[in-house]
Amino acid sequence: METFVVLLVLLSALLHATWNAFLHLSEDRIWLLGMMAIPYLVISAIGVIVLPMPAPAAWPFIGASAVLECGYLLALIRAYRSGDFGQIYPIARGLSPMLVFVGALVFANEALKPLAAIGVALVSLGIVSLAFRRGMRFSGESVPFALLTGLFISTYSVVDGIGARVAGNGLSYIMWVYLIWNIPQFLLAWHWRGGVKGLFIGRTVVLKGMAAGVLALTAYCMIIEAYRYLPIATVSALRELSSIFAVLIGCVFMGEKLTARRLVACVLVTLGAVLIRI
Template sequence: MASFVVLLVLLSALMHASWNAFLHLSGDRVWLLGMFSIPYVLVSAVGVCVLPMPAPEAWPYIVASALLEFAYCFTLIRAYRSGDFGQIYPIARGLSPLLIFVGALVFAHEALHALAATGVMLVSLGIMSLAFRRGMRFSGESVPWALLTGLFIAVYSLVDGLGARVAGNPLSYIMWVYLLWNVPQFIVVCALRGGVAQMFVSKGNAARGMLAGVLALTAYCLVIEAFRYLPIAMVSALRELSSIFAVLIGWVFMKEQLTARRMLACALVSCGAVLIRL
């Protein structure tokens, strides 16, 4: 069972890197965020109708997660404004495994085996090193926003890991999070972009935005399910293998450089993942 769950998390990682690539390439990221919300709203509206209500203990987690996801999306947009995909994405994702490791130890009392803990450290170190430039310095005004994004990722992952366990039904839990997060988000984006009608002017772009939403919601549903079977820090670290996929996507589709340093960093992340699995 554990091996199957790990495969689901890796699939989630690929989907996550793919929708972030859509967001980075979009000419209007705020608009794409609104289109991105449509599949979330549709799926979650059905989900909350057919699934059992989460346990009362889960509602503080649901509300907190919705607020954190909303903030995360807008800090991510700001981070992508002037930074390379292959730099900003690893910064945002690389910070969170270490923070989650500490948070899970403090709040969920999850102490990982020494090998797994070492693996988490290697994953974070490898991912963060993907973002280094020549001379081992960060560049770009987007870096502080990427770091803030990583903080939001860590906090909402920890909240969701705990909330999914007390909700009774993890899928019901995440459907309510999706609804409470994406309805306000869609309303805000429509207000910023001239109303609902203007959102659908370009059908091709609209379809691409909604595809990004489908990838994103599917990816995180897989993670929420994985939280039931594996420690929060382990799932989160494996999920951050998406940074390797992000580097490859940046190289193939965005013509970003694939340097020896980045390949070494990818190898470091892979070694960390192996240790986590062992």
């Protein structure tokens, strides 16, 4: 069972890097988030009807997660305004494994075995080092928001890890989270683009935007289920292998260079993941 859950997390990592590439390449990220909100709203509305209600103790976590998700997306949009995808994404994702490790220890009383803890540290170190390239400077505007994004990620990861367990049904928990925070997200995009004509600008691009939403929704539903079977810090660290996928996507589709330094960073991340699995 654990092997299957690990594979599920790795697939989630690939899907996550893919939808972030969609967001990075979009010329209008508010519009894209509006399109992404549509499948979220449709599927979550169905989910809250057909799935059992979360346990009463889960509602504070649902509310907190919805607020944190909104903050995360706003910070991520600002971070992507300038800066390289292969840099901003690793900075945003690289902080979270160690922060989640601390948060899970403090709030969920989850202590990893020493080898797994070393693996988490290697994953964080490797991911953050992916962001650095000789001769390239970071934008002063993008880096602080990438760091803020990482803080939001680690916080909602701990909240969701605990909330999914308290709720009794992980999918029911995340359906309510998605429903609550995607309503204001869609309304923001609606207002930003001036209503129907501005939002639904063409069948092809609208379908691409909705496809990004399906990828994002599917990716995190997998993570929520994984939280029920593996320690929160373990899931978070394995999930951040998405940074390796992000580097590959940047190289293949965006013309970003794959340097020796980045290859070493990928080896560190992979080694960390192996230690976690062992």
